[in-house]
Amino acid sequence: MNKAYLIDTSIILDDVENLYFLHQNGENHIFICDVTLSELDKKKDLNNQTGFFAREFFRNILSDESNLSEFPPKNSDKIHQIYFLCHNIKIPLQIIHRPKYQTHSLDYGLNDARILEVAKDYNLILLTNDISLKVYAISNSLISQSLMRDKIDNPQDINFLHHFKAHKNHIKDSIEANNDFITLKNWSLLEITEQDNTENSLYETGKRHYGIKLNNEFVELNFDLIAEDKLYINPINLEQKFLYSILTHPKNKITICSGATGSGKTLIALQAGLHLLKKGEVNGIVYMRNTITANDKEAELGFRKGDESQKLNYFMYPLFSAINFMITKMQKESLTKRIEYRGEANSIFNKEATEYFIQKHNIEVMDIAHLRGTSIAKKFVIFDEAQNASNATIKLVGTRMGEDSKIVFLGDPAQIDHPYLSKYRNGLVTLLNKAKNEDFLAGITLKQTIRSEIAAWFEDNL
CATH class of the missing domain: 3.40.50.1010 (5'-nuclease)
Structure with a gap:
């Protein structure tokens, strides 16, 4: 009809x-x-x-x-x-x-x-x-x-971590022969409970092994080796270690990560980009996010005071917050770093220490409005707040990626500010849903959050 x-x-x-x-x-x-x-x-x-x-x-x-x-x-x-x-x-x-x-x-x-x-x-x-x-x-x-096109049901149930058990003497062979493993896509995250046996019984040793599926093989990840990268900030929980490992994997180009405020997604993404920059795999870091909602006139850059760089700073607080966290930690741990990063680290206006950090590590803040007709080559790109981007905006950003670039999309489907999007229909959940089956995409959901006592109370009680 x-x-x-x-x-x-x-x-x-x-x-x-x-x-x-x-x-x-x-x-x-x-x-x-x-x-x-x-x-x-x-x-x-x-x-x-x-x-x-x-x-x-x-x-x-x-x-x-x-x-x-x-x-x-x-x-x-x-x-x-x-x-x-x-x-x-x-x-x-x-x-x-x-x-x-x-x-x-x-x-x-x-x-x-x-x-x-x-x-x-x-x-x-x-x-x-x-x-x-x-x-x-x-x-x-x-x-x-409402238009139901591209609606994703139950995005909160999307999961990329899979659990297996295997005998300690043949973990790789046992996992790769497992039918459940065979059906998994590339970049699936794996947690293996190690088993051993006596003459009469099989028991769990209490040890865990972690890895990913890549090209039909189980590739073990040794998280203890992350410390050898000498990072400004080390991942502190299992989810953050998985995120850092897949972001820095040489064969991974696109990562989609969802997590609530306090999960560390922006901090770990920035640290991964800094490590890739140090290794020479990229020559810079690009940070971007939506600076406008469909009917929020005050969110448009043209309605802010200052030049474009100053206007963008209002929207780049998550980036500056992550940078300032790193600077503060380094200043506490090293006199050399206190001298190098002398001055004020401010989260809103990138002054002194913050500005020096950005220039030293070739970090660029970019407005997505200027992406059309450009190509971003050999950069580590962080697209933050992807839940407030439409599928068309995600496509615009993705098609600007040039040779040797990597991109990570970050966001929290529960934090929708765009008046025409919802937690069931936005660019982030579309990518998360595709990452369940697409071998070219790596996906991860961060459940653990590190919140202040005040923030945790408001999260749990209101």
């Missing part, structure tokens, strides 16, 4: 290919009102992913092909049918122009109220990723849905 959808701005700004997905080879009808077109027009000059999708929408409209719609208009409305070209398919769009709206002012939001007015008058299903608009529509007895 054909369905008729009225889509709002959030659907197009999420990804213009949503129109192709909704079309379903002509099974559905797509309506857009003039309010949405006006909102898109205001977004098209933005120098970010939002602006790109607004421009892509207008660029792919076949302006020479327009005619009156077969759908009858209400009152003084006019409905024209235009075509949006995607994957060489002409997707018909019904554009509703209403010269006079009944809604003139409303505290909730004039544009949203007018979109609801059109949906009600034409008995259309309102399709929006704006949760507040969806709830408001439902409260007014209108049918409203």
